[in-house]
Amino acid sequence: LDLESGRERKLDPxxxxxxxxxxxxxxxxxxLRRIYIFGGNDGTQCLNxxxxxETGRSIWSPLQVTGDVIPPRGGAVCMFLGPxxxxxxxxLDTGQGAPVPYSDLFVIDTATLEC
Numbered sequence: 001l002d003l004e005s006g007r008e009r010k011l012d013p014x015x016x017x018x019x020x021x022x023x024x025x026x027x028x029x030x031x032l033r034r035i036y037i038f039g040g041n042d043g044t045q046c047l048n049x050x051x052x053x054e055t056g057r058s059i060w061s062p063l064q065v066t067g068d069v070i071p072p073r074g075g076a077v078c079m080f081l082g083p084x085x086x087x088x089x090x091x092l093d094t095g096q097g098a099p100v101p102y103s104d105l106f107v108i109d110t111a112t113l114e115c
Contacts, residue, residue, distance in 0.1 A: 011053070015060035018051040023074030025087065030080065036110075038087055039073050046072035046092050050085075050108070067115040070106045083110050 018024070024040030024047075037051045048070050050063040076090030085108040091099040108115045 011055065011058050013053055013058040013060050015053075016051075016062050017060040018049065018062075019047075021047060021074075023090075025076040025078040025090070027078040027080060027085065036078065036085055038078055038085070039070075039076055039090065041074040041093060044095075046074050046094075048072040063113055065108055065113050065115050068106060070115060071102070073102055076102075081107075084108065085110055 018037050019042050021040035021042045025038045026035060027038075028035050033055055035053045035055060037053075039047050039049065041047065050065055051060060052063055053060050070087060071092065073090035073092055077088045079086050087106045087108070089102050089104070091101045093099040106115055
């Protein structure tokens with residue numbers, strides 16, 4: 001959605017796109033220039049990968065986050081605090097038994113890609 005004109009437009013991005021998934025967290029930067037996707041479930045397992053798309057250039061990129069490893073999960077909530085991507089909660093769904101809920105909190109510095 002172009003917020004200035006109110007018109008929708010479909011992005012046809014190039015680059016390395018995330019695999020199909022459900023329950024991923026998605027968050028847009030305040031300047032609307034980047035969309036981040038974290039985790040989710042690809043139908044066989046929960047994921048903990050991070051992708052970004054630059055909306056102006058329409059290019060997907062996987063991000064290699066260093067430091068603490070965020071456990072795989074779906075249903076997390078993400079938000080931005082300045083240059084920091086904050087990831088909270090979600091659940092691990094192995095398909096065997098009840099999903100395991102998380103109440104943890106991780107912060108990824110999008111400038112250095114450190115968690």
